[in-house]
Amino acid sequence: MISAYTVDQLRSAERAALVDDRDDAVMRRAAYAVAAVALRMLPRPVPGRRVVLLVGPGNNGGDALYAGAVLRRRGADVLAVLADPERAHAGGLAAFQRRGGKLIDATDAMTAAVSALTRADLIIDGLLGLGARPPLRPTMARLVLAANAAPAPVLAIDLPSGIDPDGHRAAEPASEGNGATPGAEPQSGPESEPVAVDAASTITFGAPSTGLLLAPQTGRLEIADLGLAPDQRVLPDAIALDDIDVAFHRPRLGRDSDKYSSGVVGIVAGSAKYPGAALLCVGAAVSLRPGLVRYAGPQAAAVVQRWPEVVASDDPVDAGRVQAWVAGPGMGTDGPALRRLNVVLGADVPVLIDADGLTMLAHNPALLVRRERRSHAPVVLTPHAGEFARLWPELDLGDRLTACRAAARQSDAVVLLKGDRTVIAAPDGRAAVNLTGTPWLASAGTGDVLAGVIGSLLAAGNTPGGTLDAFTAAVVGAHIHGRAGQRAAAAGKVGAPALWEYLSAAG
Numbered sequence: 001m002i003s004a005y006t007v008d009q010l011r012s013a014e015r016a017a018l019v020d021d022r023d024d025a026v027m028r029r030a031a032y033a034v035a036a037v038a039l040r041m042l043p044r045p046v047p048g049r050r051v052v053l054l055v056g057p058g059n060n061g062g063d064a065l066y067a068g069a070v071l072r073r074r075g076a077d078v079l080a081v082l083a084d085p086e087r088a089h090a091g092g093l094a095a096f097q098r099r100g101g102k103l104i105d106a107t108d109a110m111t112a113a114v115s116a117l118t119r120a121d122l123i124i125d126g127l128l129g130l131g132a133r134p135p136l137r138p139t140m141a142r143l144v145l146a147a148n149a150a151p152a153p154v155l156a157i158d159l160p161s162g163i164d165p166d167g168h169r170a171a172e173p174a175s176e177g178n179g180a181t182p183g184a185e186p187q188s189g190p191e192s193e194p195v196a197v198d199a200a201s202t203i204t205f206g207a208p209s210t211g212l213l214l215a216p217q218t219g220r221l222e223i224a225d226l227g228l229a230p231d232q233r234v235l236p237d238a239i240a241l242d243d244i245d246v247a248f249h250r251p252r253l254g255r256d257s258d259k260y261s262s263g264v265v266g267i268v269a270g271s272a273k274y275p276g277a278a279l280l281c282v283g284a285a286v287s288l289r290p291g292l293v294r295y296a297g298p299q300a301a302a303v304v305q306r307w308p309e310v311v312a313s314d315d316p317v318d319a320g321r322v323q324a325w326v327a328g329p330g331m332g333t334d335g336p337a338l339r340r341l342n343v344v345l346g347a348d349v350p351v352l353i354d355a356d357g358l359t360m361l362a363h364n365p366a367l368l369v370r371r372e373r374r375s376h377a378p379v380v381l382t383p384h385a386g387e388f389a390r391l392w393p394e395l396d397l398g399d400r401l402t403a404c405r406a407a408a409r410q411s412d413a414v415v416l417l418k419g420d421r422t423v424i425a426a427p428d429g430r431a432a433v434n435l436t437g438t439p440w441l442a443s444a445g446t447g448d449v450l451a452g453v454i455g456s457l458l459a460a461g462n463t464p465g466g467t468l469d470a471f472t473a474a475v476v477g478a479h480i481h482g483r484a485g486q487r488a489a490a491a492g493k494v495g496a497p498a499l500w501e502y503l504s505a506a507g
């Protein structure tokens with residue numbers, strides 16, 4: 001599990017570790033870790049390869065310069081582009097120059113800096129670290145645009161420069177840019193460039209800041225343990241799971257399990273208008289191999305034809321016992337749909353509401369209030385940004401994690417806000433970021449699949465031996481769904497049904 005912290009939390013842990021940091025010892029260790037990743041990223045042979053360091057005014061620039069000195073020793077041709085020469089880290093600069101590193105002052109040689117970036121084999125971003133307060137000022141913004149436009153991969157130190165370390169504001173995705181030409185004067189004014197380095201990899205020290213998990217610009221995340229992470233008494237601001245955590249949490253069928261010890265999930269999805277949503281959601285639930293899937297809705301015949309093992313009925317009232325309900329995908333918002341939603345919300349088991357179910361909740365906020373009176377079992381809400389805005393119009397989606405946390409608290413539900421980096425928050429303040437997102441999952445029907453996946457996990461968590469709480473089920477489900485999407489993308493598959501085959505193995 002990756003634990004991410006606020007800048008304040010990281011700074012206080014670092015202060016404790018740095019009391020005795022003479023001769024930049026910690027910074028040199030950080031720089032070795034940076035150089036090790038850089039050496040992995042550089043084409044072979046290393047001697048003569050062109051590395052460009054982007055060097056800012058703080059210790060992040062110091063890390064870059066010391067790393068540059070190590071790379072010089074391995075024979076790389078290293079050029080440091082200084083964004084703020086007067087304030088470049090003195091110790092790092094001396095070490096770099098002793099090894100024969102070359103310097104460019106970006107404030108008066110921008111054209112040379114841009115042309116060096118264009119020819120680089122690897123770019124190392126040491127402009128800003130934990131001290132960053134975006135948006136970037138013009139010189140840095142111009143360098144970042146040039147680095148993003150260059151063919152070489154970028155290795156970001158501590159974080160991609162331009163992102164908000166605490167994750168409260170998003171930088172422009174590189175693909176959208178802002179139409180600016182690399183190296184040209186940014187057009188929207190000196191203090192307003194919401195651009196960020198688009199890193200192939202980011203190496204951070206001890207533990208990442210929350211913004212690093214939230215920013216799609218982070219790329220592959222590497223964590224070098226320099227003894228700087230907050231100790232275990234400090235509650236992380238957010239967490240992210242990796243494949244090993246997910247394998248650990250994933251429910252397994254016991255040898256003598258009956259259906260109720262593996263989890264029975266009920267699905268209310270699909271309608272005459274959207275029959276596919278029923279199949280997508282049920283197919284996903286089945287792929288996770290719960291004890292049993294029950295379907296309750298107007299597509300019962302089609303569902304059973306495709307999955308004879310599913311027990312289907314027309315209405316949740318007649319469905320039989322379940323250990324978790326999913327309601328919403330493609331179910332419509334008419335009278336019968338509202339009645340089915342009401343039945344599900346009345347059940348004393350965990351309930352996941354998605355899609356049309358969320359639309360009905362937005363129109364009838366009293367439904368959730370009534371649920372609280374009827375059951376203490378958890379509710380999971382899985383909106384995309386549009387649905388989120390309809391449910392909580394007062395919350396600012398520019399700060400996704402804070403908004404998601406507030407929504408979870410207000411609604412006393414686990415809220416999963418879909419996106420490139422899906423965020424999940426629990427009413428008790430726990431929060432997570434999913435790192436397995438892929439643009440492949442932006443296609444139609446993938447949300448129906450996610451609902452089925454999490455529904456199965458909720459049911460498994462509500463078995464006598466179940467250990468998954470609703471928050472963890474949502475986090476694990478998002479991870480499994482993302483991995484399946486990545487595998488479907490890698491295999492060149494098209495369409496949400498392709499996810500089924502990868503779900504049983506993913507993550």
Ligand SMILES: NC(=O)C1=CN([C@@H]2O[C@H](COP(=O)(O)OP(=O)(O)OC[C@H]3O[C@@H](n4cnc5c(N)ncnc54)[C@H](OP(=O)(O)O)[C@@H]3O)[C@@H](O)[C@H]2O)[C@@H](O)CC1
Nearest residue numbers: 014027030058059060128129130131132133135136137158
């Ligand atoms: N501490 C440790 O344990 C270790 C720390 N390590 C490293 O140190 C890094 C933290 O270093 P740091 O504190 O010097 O901050 P950092 O981000 O390099 O520079 C801040 C400067 O940037 C400037 N600036 C801010 N926003 C800006 C903007 N939008 N546009 C332009 N400029 C902007 C701001 O300038 P000002 O606003 O003051 O003019 C300020 O002076 C950390 O991330 C890690 O890499 C490692 O060595 C391992 C050990």
Ligand SMILES: [K+]
Nearest residue numbers: 125128157159
């Ligand atoms: K950086």
